[in-house]
Structure formats: C-alpha cells, structure tokens
Amino acid sequence: MENEVQVFFRDFMKTNQKIAKHIPETVKTFMALHEKTTQGDALDKKQKELIALGIAVATHCTSCIYLHTQAAVQAGATVKEVLETASVAVLMGGGPAFSHISEILKAFDALGVKY
DSSP: OOOHHHHHHHHHHHHHHHHHHHOHHHHHHHHHHHHHHHSOSSSOHHHHHHHHHHHHHHTTOHHHHHHHHHHHHHTTOOHHHHHHHHHHHHHHHHHHHHHTHHHHHHHHHHHTOOO
16 A cells, blocks of 8 residues: 555656646746756765755655655665754754654655665
C-alpha cells in the first residue's frame, strides 16, 4: 500500500502537467530557474538541496520537504546531513518547523531510506 508521500510523488508530475496547460510560461520559467539554481557551482547540488530543504522545513512547505528530501538523498546526502539541516531550520523556524521534521521521515519511508 502506498503511503501519502508515495502518492504525492506519483501524482506530482501529472498535477504539474495540468497546471502547465493553463500557465505554461510560468511553469517553464520556474523550472528553468530551478534547474539553473540547483546546478553545482561554489556550492554543489547536495549543499543547495540541503539549503532548500532547510527553508522548506522553516516555511512549513510539506510538498517542498518531500521534493527536496528526495533531491538531497539523490545528490548523496546522508540521513545525518538531512536531519542536521532540519535542526538548523528549527533554530530559525521554532516549534512549527520542528513539527514538520516528521515529513522528512515520511519522505525517507517513501524513498526506502533507512534511518
């Protein structure tokens, strides 16, 4: 049985395709910005995805948490690095950010990451 994060990942692209039919330039521009910004330079892709994940936790963006946990893991981030990133987000975002760390664990479960 799929958990909620697996369902999110399954449906994410379908949803974006529907959105793109209505506002194609916005989607195209955002995706280009995302690709350019997350490419390695002074910071590598893993570092940038960890930063994005920290911001997602601090701003309580559940879908962002799922996507950036996945991207950070795919870029080579360890469980320790991901959860330490979340702890810095809690420093900046307080209790509401802390309550969203559980979303990372859900994403780990959906991705098959052992913690």
